[in-house]
Amino acid sequence: xxxxxxxxxxxxxxxxxxxxxxxxxxxxxxxxxxxxxxxxxxxxxxxxxxxxxxxxxxxxxxxxxxxxxxxxxxxxxxxxxxxxxxxxxxxxxxxxxxxxxxxxxxxxxxxxxxxxxxxxxxxxxxxxxxxxxxxxxxxxxxxxxxxxxxx
Amino acid sequence: xxxxxxxxxxxxxxxxxxxxxxxxxxxxxxxxxxxxxxxxxxxxxxxxxxxxxxxxxxxxxxxxxxxxxxxxxxxxxxxxxxxxxxxxxxxxxxxxxxxxxxxxxxxxxxxxxxxxxxxxxxx
Numbered sequence: 001x002x003x004x005x006x007x008x009x010x011x012x013x014x015x016x017x018x019x020x021x022x023x024x025x026x027x028x029x030x031x032x033x034x035x036x037x038x039x040x041x042x043x044x045x046x047x048x049x050x051x052x053x054x055x056x057x058x059x060x061x062x063x064x065x066x067x068x069x070x071x072x073x074x075x076x077x078x079x080x081x082x083x084x085x086x087x088x089x090x091x092x093x094x095x096x097x098x099x100x101x102x103x104x105x106x107x108x109x110x111x112x113x114x115x116x117x118x119x120x121x122x123x124x125x126x127x128x129x130x131x132x133x134x135x136x137x138x139x140x141x142x143x144x145x146x147x148x149x150x151x
Numbered sequence: 152x153x154x155x156x157x158x159x160x161x162x163x164x165x166x167x168x169x170x171x172x173x174x175x176x177x178x179x180x181x182x183x184x185x186x187x188x189x190x191x192x193x194x195x196x197x198x199x200x201x202x203x204x205x206x207x208x209x210x211x212x213x214x215x216x217x218x219x220x221x222x223x224x225x226x227x228x229x230x231x232x233x234x235x236x237x238x239x240x241x242x243x244x245x246x247x248x249x250x251x252x253x254x255x256x257x258x259x260x261x262x263x264x265x266x267x268x269x270x271x272x273x274x
Binding site for chain 1: 174180185186187190191192194195196197198199204207208209210211212213214215216217220262
């Protein structure tokens with residue numbers, strides 16, 4: 001039986017690059033993420049207070065942007081046979097505001113074997129861009145990806 | 152006008168440790184990438200400590216390691232320690248070392264969060 005298409009560790013090449021579709025971040029996304037995470041920081045929830053801030057309005061949680069790009073990445077090509085995330089190194093460069101449309105641009109920076117024979121680690125460099133092509137977030141993620149099963 | 156009660160840069164104690172209350176991970180939670188879920192829950196857990204929220208002006212970045220899986224039914228809490236407190240002309244930088252700990256006391260995820268924090272407004 002063939003399951004959904006997934007790419008094994010062996011099939012992924014260093015230097016491969018992808019760009020995802022865009023996704024508009026809505027007020028509902030921010031409200032739902034506040035509810036899920038329990039993070040009701042005024043940056044994300046108090047429209048009046050934020051009018052006087054350097055941002056001029058509510059901004060999305062940085063980790064909401066991270067979660068959205070993670071989903072966009074899976075739509076940027078055939079998904080990897082990912083077992084999980086290993087490590088993340090991430091910078092928040094600018095705000096994501098309600099109505100902004102973000103997409104992820106990604107490149108495979110490195111591959112390495114692990115001490116387990118059934119998996120390897122793929123390092124992906126990522127930039128999250130808004131509709132003005134400004135980089136609002138960027139970083140690297142180390143993904144643990146399955147090798148093709150023998151036989 | 153009195154603004155919301157916040158914990159300003161001056162209030163942060165270098166090397167101070169905060170343990171949050173805990174939260175049980177349920178099936179209803181798993182609408183996010185599971186490895187990112189505990190990471191995304193730590194800021195909310197931080198709101199439940201007996202201290203006003205940090206006056207965060209900007210979340211500048213983080214490094215994070217996923218050490219062990221978290222499953223539905225596990226109960227996690229978060230522990231943070233202020234590792235760096237660096238004053239600047241306006242505001243200051245706070246680096247927190249943060250751990251996510253499960254009901255067995257195992258550290259399942261850990262990393263460092265960097266925040267730009269406001270100083271107390273002068274009256």
